[in-house]
Amino acid sequence: MxxxxxxxxxxxxxxxxxxxxxxxxxxxxxxxxxxxxxxxxxxxxxxxxxxxxxxxxxxxxxxxxxxxxxxxxxxxxxxxxxxxxxxxxxxxxxxxxxxxxxxxxxxxxxxxxxxxxxxxxxxxxxxxxxxxxxxxxxxxxxxxxxxxxxxxxxxxxxxxxxxxxxxxxxxxxxxxxxxxxxxxxxxxxxxxVKKEVEGFVLNRLQAVLLREAWALVQEGVASCEDIDKTVRDGLGWRWSFMGPFETIDLNAPGGVADYAVRLGPLYQRVAASREHEAPWDAALIGEVESQRRLLLSEAELEARRAWRDERLMALAAARHGG
Missing domain, CATH: 3.40.50.720 (NAD(P)-binding Rossmann-like Domain)
Known part of the structure; x- marks a missing residue:
């Protein structure tokens, strides 16, 4: 500064x-x-x-x-x-x-x-x-x-x-x-954020992704680790430097409107297939907890948080040209 x-x-x-x-x-x-x-x-x-x-x-x-x-x-x-x-x-x-x-x-x-x-x-x-x-x-x-x-x-x-x-x-x-x-x-x-809404923008976006992630585990579609891989090694690569609207704007030859025409019906069917009224129940929470603890013990959480912050610092340094 x-x-x-x-x-x-x-x-x-x-x-x-x-x-x-x-x-x-x-x-x-x-x-x-x-x-x-x-x-x-x-x-x-x-x-x-x-x-x-x-x-x-x-x-x-x-x-x-x-x-x-x-x-x-x-x-x-x-x-x-x-x-x-x-x-x-x-x-x-x-x-x-x-x-x-x-x-x-x-x-x-x-x-x-x-x-x-x-x-x-x-x-x-x-x-x-x-x-x-x-x-x-x-x-x-x-x-x-x-x-x-x-x-x-x-x-x-x-x-x-x-x-x-x-x-x-x-x-x-x-x-x-x-x-x-x-x-x-x-x-x-x-x-x-132009009007009050519970969760504001960031956590409302995160809530949708988390709800689907928990549901995919509950239905046996994919493991916690494979869902994490999908975001970490897939969506997250682009999302680390651009948002969802810019992402789809660049993912169709004619831009965002072209993308909406091509893939909008798919996303609408996916959204319509999912009810979001049920809470994360005890059995589901226990299953996710069990999968996570196999990958990372409770005793290792603090060290992993420190690792996360080190990775964030490296990313921040790269984004600032350091």
Whole structure:
């Protein structure tokens, strides 16, 4: 990030820090995003055990970024801009922006919004990291409501840049404009979700793929590993650098309309053949769990997550020309 970008970020935040409320994996990832961009970050979690783990976790993430040439400063210099605090009031003191990353539950988010309503100054914006709960479910009817919106990342946000901005019916246009500018300034790719819908865009797309994947296992069509291969070594190759509409636009001689004429009926028949009302039942979950644990034991999950992040860093370095 060059000096001009640093100046833009400081101007946007008026030289004030940002707060992270909720210091789990997503909150820690957001702390890296903001500190890497030069911002001071104040981190709070109601669970002291999570708070105690967050700085060592972030240090490891920063060291990984440095190994892949994705950090322009020493990890210690970035980490020095992040501090943990003991209370919510201390976390939001003097900030320009709050990134809420607490549990994905309305009964947790709503009380937090009530607390923030009593603590925040009149110009502080709040972005919620919720994966699919609309802001209208927990952030309406408060003095801060015009300054609250969904700012949904992909985990880890310091490696996967897309972020969805979803205003509630009470979110002010200026709040969306500020969040857009802030996200772009810290290196994220902004997607504007124009109306509230559960799951937003990313998780609605993912939900359709996952529903079909589980159903194919349930029906004995293919194993978990072969379905993963289909995405990993098939669809994912193109999807790593282009989306579904561009993919089909290039997959027929006459472009997207030609593709729709040629293959639209097939996709319509596939969709009509599948009912999506049944939940993933215990037997199906047990079967998928059994197949996955044969490939990767529970004890190996943490190491595999670290492997995933290393692969993402290598991909990020390649995409940035590193």
């Amino acid at each position: 060059n000096d001009g970008q640093q100046e833009d970020i400081q101007a946007l935040t008026r030289g004030r820090p940002v707060a992270i409320v909720g210091a789990g994996l997503v909150g820690a990832g957001w702390a890296v995003v903001y500190a890497r961009a030069g911002l001071q970050v104040q981190v709070f979690d109601a669970n002291p055990e999570i708070t105690a783990r967050v700085l060592p976790l972030i240090q490891g993430q920063l060291e990984g970024l440095q190994r892949h040439g994705l950090l322009r400063e020493a990890p210690a210099d970035v980490l020095a801009r992040i501090r943990t605090v003991g209370t919510l009031a201390e976390a939001v003191q003097g900030v320009a922006y709050v990134q809420e990353s607490v549990l994905e539950r309305i009964d947790v988010k709503r009380p937090l919004m009530l607390e923030l309503d009593a603590l925040l100054g009149p110009d502080v914006v709040v972005g919620s990291s919720t994966s699919g709960i609309p802001g209208s479910a927990f952030a309406l009817g408060l003095s801060i409501s015009p300054r609250v919106l969904i700012v949904h990342p992909v985990n880890p946000p310091y490696l996967v840049p897309v972020v969805e901005l979803v205003p509630s019916p009470e979110t002010a246009p200026a709040t969306v404009a500020f969040a857009d500018a802030l996200m772009q300034a810290v290196g994220q790719t902004v997607v504007h």
